[in-house]
Amino acid sequence: MSLESIKYTRGSLEILDQLLLPLQTRYIKVRGVEDGWKVINKMQVRGAPAIAIVGCLSLAVELSPDNESSKKNMRQEIEGKLNYLVSARPTAVNIKLAADELINLANTLCAEDSISAEIFKERFIGSIEDMLTKDIHDNKAIGSFGCEAILKNIDGDSPVRVLTHCNTGSLATAGYGTALGVIRSLHATKRLEHVFCTETRPYNQGARLTAYELVHEKIPSTLIVDSMVSALMHTRKIHAVIVGADRVAANGDTANKIGTYQIAIVAKYHDVPFYVAAPLTSIDMSLPYGEKIKIEERPDREMTHIGEHRIAAPGINCWNPSFDVTPASLIAGIITEKGVFAPDNLKSVKTT
Numbered sequence: 001m002s003l004e005s006i007k008y009t010r011g012s013l014e015i016l017d018q019l020l021l022p023l024q025t026r027y028i029k030v031r032g033v034e035d036g037w038k039v040i041n042k043m044q045v046r047g048a049p050a051i052a053i054v055g056c057l058s059l060a061v062e063l064s065p066d067n068e069s070s071k072k073n074m075r076q077e078i079e080g081k082l083n084y085l086v087s088a089r090p091t092a093v094n095i096k097l098a099a100d101e102l103i104n105l106a107n108t109l110c111a112e113d114s115i116s117a118e119i120f121k122e123r124f125i126g127s128i129e130d131m132l133t134k135d136i137h138d139n140k141a142i143g144s145f146g147c148e149a150i151l152k153n154i155d156g157d158s159p160v161r162v163l164t165h166c167n168t169g170s171l172a173t174a175g176y177g178t179a180l181g182v183i184r185s186l187h188a189t190k191r192l193e194h195v196f197c198t199e200t201r202p203y204n205q206g207a208r209l210t211a212y213e214l215v216h217e218k219i220p221s222t223l224i225v226d227s228m229v230s231a232l233m234h235t236r237k238i239h240a241v242i243v244g245a246d247r248v249a250a251n252g253d254t255a256n257k258i259g260t261y262q263i264a265i266v267a268k269y270h271d272v273p274f275y276v277a278a279p280l281t282s283i284d285m286s287l288p289y290g291e292k293i294k295i296e297e298r299p300d301r302e303m304t305h306i307g308e309h310r311i312a313a314p315g316i317n318c319w320n321p322s323f324d325v326t327p328a329s330l331i332a333g334i335i336t337e338k339g340v341f342a343p344d345n346l347k348s349v350k351t352t
């Protein structure tokens with residue numbers, strides 16, 4: 001049983017193959033950018049922050065043994081490889097923003113005559129390695145702010161029942177998680193009565209990954225089928241919904257795992273506050289609203305089969321968008337490492 005999705009030391013990267021969870025724990029070596037692209041595209045590693053971190057670490061591993069190239073050559077290689085990594089999956093913005101920052105860093109280091117090729121490489125790789133520790137730090141802050149936001153609506157010190165969708169925990173980040181980080185913080189402060197997690201068809205991030213994390217940490221939880229959310233809210237008092245994000249547009253519209261939008265609609269109908277938990281690296285201020293977000297469509301086989309077992313009639317057409325967009329009007333707040341913001345107030349915390 002391991003919740004460590006990423007194992008990294010300078011020059012060496014392994015990722016936990018999430019396609020095999022929860023029944024098998026197997027790590028895969030990532031030797032460079034080609035491997036990085038493949039494990040992201042196949043969803044052996046997934047989750048917006050983890051995609052960015054693993055993608056960039058795959059470049060760091062590839063660069064590490066290079067003691068011959070000039071700064072100029074490294075910089076040229078870097079831009080091409082980062083743009084290639086960004087193409088592995090189109091919806092989550094984190095890897096694109098990380099790539100932009102790293103290309104800017106490479107340009108700055110290249111332009112500084114006093115910086116040797118050796119220092120260039122050290123500073124560049126060090127910047128990527130910092131992503132690991134920053135992500136965990138940011139997730140702990142998201143957890144704390146999210147806990148505060150949910151509990152402020154609760155009378156006294158009674159515990160809460162919450163719902164989450166997909167997987168936003170240690171398996172989707174460098175550790176602790178975003179929406180699941182809020183749930184971990186509620187549990188740690190003894191204010192969590194119960195968490196309900198949806199199975200999240202067709203990849204089953206909830207049934208296979210979130211349930212795995214919750215059971216591992218003995219957090220009181222119940223798995224439900226995606227189509228049970230309205231019945232759950234009709235029969236039980238749910239105090240809040242907390243989900244993650246792959247890309248938040250400037251107006252607060254949020255792309256997240258398919259099924260999120262309808263949960264937000266049901267939450268509105270039942271007057272349950274619906275929160276998005278995401279680091280600032282998931283917010284794309286270059287997109288004015290959610291309709292502009294590119295939604296990845298995945299292979300039919302992810303719907304028609306579970307493993308090698310076919311569950312859908314041969315010949316049926318499939319539509320398999322991996323994400324949908326929840327309008328800002330359905331979102332009570334966006335929980336970030338800098339605090340909780342109204343969806344229409346993101347410009348107060350992020351400009352690019």
Ligand SMILES: CSC[C@H]1O[C@H](OP(=O)(O)O)[C@H](O)[C@@H]1O
Pocket residue numbers: 046047048049165166167168169172173178179205243244245246256257258322
């Ligand atoms: C903190 S992970 C954010 C986000 O990523 C997941 O998508 P996928 O499993 O396809 O990478 C899901 O939408 C999570 O909410």
